[in-house]
Amino acid sequence: MYTPLQKPGVRIYNHCGVAQHSPGPVCVVTAPWKLAAPLGHEDVDGNLSLLYQARDGVTVRQSKPVFDPTLYLVTDRSLLPPGVTLVDAVRSAISGGVTLVQLREKFADTCTFVRTASAILTVCREANVPLLINDRIDIALAVGADGVHVGQDDMPLDIARRLLGPDKILGVTCETVLQAVEAAESGLVDYIGTAAVFETATKKHKEGFEHLGIAGVKRMLEAVRYWNIPVVTIGGLKLDNIEQVLVESRVAPGANGEPPKQLAGIVVVSAIIAQTDAAKAAGDLLQKIRPLVGPTLDSLISRPSNAQAFVDKLADALTLIREKRPMIHNITNYVVMNDTANTILHLGGSPVMAHANEEVADMVKYAGALVINIGTLSPQWIESMHTAAKQATTLNKPIILDPVGAGATQIRTETAISLLRTHHISILKGNAGEISAIAGTEGVQTRGVDSIGTLANPSDVAKTLSTTLSAQHSGKITTVAISGEVDYVSDGTRVVECGNGNEWLGTLTGTGCTTAALTGCFAAVEGDQVVAAVGGIVALGVAAEIAVERLVREHGRVEGPASFKRALYDALYRLDADAIRGRAKITLA
Template structure:
């Protein structure tokens, strides 16, 4: 082995698997094309090959890797690593202990270990590994795993155990070009520790064009890593001021009325009519579609997606919808209605959040508490029980960091956070609690404002807007605040009308007042505090 430990770029870590090669594709040819496409580290894995053949494959692989200055690791077999002078080894939880491997290998050898739990990570750090492979992120056909799927959201917890160390981290299992961005974006610890790279097998090895398969993933990874120090959601000046929000929500309401964006809603059947009417009143166009087969086309046409799983029907459609909207970089609003009420709801929410990345998560205290595994607030069906969180501002800030999404906590006062800024909104009227679906209509309004922001950002006609309006274009935090304010301020106008005598007359008046909202009304009546 070389005298100094090589500097390793973990961005795109290829794990080989010759059994996955497409018919007629030569292994060494595929390997070289993959490296030319952007693979930065290679692990040779040969689980069912005798020693002689493994040695030959490893030698030939090393020649190609070192031709391009790419380090090569050997899976498990320290004897093979020593025989060919590999740059290091990757070992699993049931393979040779790290301390023995370290004694056998030269001091400059790279040692990586697969870790599936926080305890695994802590032990690996203690043992002095150079990197850990965290997962499985998703189920995979390329390797039977002894541990349950961790999921994208579970990777963040594993990353927490690395804080304070120099140990690098890559995500493993089921990663491909269509989900790698979600994996990178969602796999972040609350303090901001992110992945150093991703390990990929079949999406490259099984491709007939490994050069472009690798290039596609490498471009995503490198772009993400280059932007990790930039604001994730905000295109507005920082720090925020109240006028930023008042101005921004007006810009987005005007965009909704001007462009009438399509707002795709998968929502519970109790509130379909109210949600459609609220969307129309604000100036957008609703479509309620649930078939998985429609999602690819709709995600290209619509300005935003709302997934409200109050009656948890068409889970396949929900999975397909978020995935396709992520692929088309469109806002996704998730409203996990009653998520804490049953185990099935909690399991379904986890399934969705591990399949795609929401832009905004909206819920009451019980719903968001269930997502955060908090015991402060209890659920009674779709409602919250108790006095709420002791520190709601800290709660929404921390949950936004954990979920990498804008969080909207609804209640007597509403809290919105992007993980840094927390906004408290104090508008609203008691009648909202006396009609069915008012909370769901908040999700609709948030999705509508997000659609307005998204459409404005992508429209060539947005060049006509003033320079000050461009400051908040595309800002999902402002859009989320706008959606909440639209519902709560309209409710105040409706309740003050002389024709409103109770909840029965309130609902139609409320829809009327949603339609009568203007940027000036929102700015004049919004009760906004930045905490």
């Protein structure tokens, strides 16, 4: 009897039970054991996943396997020693330490390719080593391989991913820095393989092709240093040059906090497949490679363990936003309505702008969070803010208050203070002038809705104000976030300093309001409101950094606020957990 839960690495599929079209219960396995050919595709939440029939009639769904690209073998049957079969060579190579296998059969007909792939897959399954198929998505799906590797002239990445579904490994060869950046930004691939570093006889290139050399590999690594995506290299690599390639291609940390990056593995063909003793060849290579290949970007970023754990929460929260698409109810100002709606949408939330007192209580019922922005005020809107906040408090929905212009006029200051006293505000987010006015701290002035000057001790102000506000509501915590060149967030106990962002944010109106709206997205999925407040701040700051870097890379400079705004929105749309992990600049005080 096949018992999935007694096997290592198995977890019950979220929608466990009996699938209507399957003969047995549905489970997820990270590496299927002796499965037959796939039954077909299952549409789960809009994603296609392969279904397999296990021996006892249990239907299993393959989940994307974890892969280690340290020593990556690409096959070439034309290089096999006399009397050695491809299956034997792969088995021997795996026994010697190969961690990932790609089957490349450029000249085989489809029937032969399927038979070969099935045989190699059996060998790989026995050793729990993932098998990728070169180029042929149909072959990978037919035999249930773990993924596909494509080149620049093969299937476009978006189509390849759509056909493969989310549970397969997808790798791509990149010949230029631009191709590597596009692949990393796409979020479609699981690793990048560089073009040939040295001259090699195992692959014919187009006329005019230039080998990357170690310097070219390093340039590619530098270009994708902010993405937590493994990069491997290939081409003329052997026992006497792999150490040089691994060491000299490393990208060191930058003076301004830019993360390091290094190769995650080496790809070889003839150095293993052409050897009479593939196991020994693989073992010798692995012995040199293993000490030199780097861990992922996560562990290369130098952070204390508590800060790393905090950043992981930020990244996980972003993933949840994309998965759950929470509705964010905004009562906000005329200037930023369109901008905040779009940025919520780009981050993964679902925005609604509802201001009428007759509907706000009903709208709050459906929302994951309520964002109140006092940038546009009237007696009717103030009434709506209180109605919505009362309902949100009753339903235990997080409320984010952006006290725009508090301190500039009496009505703004009184409205902000009244909302804070009457309702439990989860997160108060404002600039130094606004927070100073609410806290009664002297020394910071406002000009309209802009702050002039900075607080002398912003971390202390945030901490003290949080404690004061929380005491007004029987200890229910109000987290305070103060924006500035460095942002400060405190729940009265913890203080987090955030250093992401770019000066171009100051050329756009409403970026503070946008931060509050994005904070609403995080608060809707993350119960720790300090994490939520930092999440909104870091998300916009990281997106701004990515936007500027992209414009400079593509055009040599940022032309102006309009081009920056467009790039910022694109960066928010493409923002992923890896970018948060790789770029978040936080300090836990």
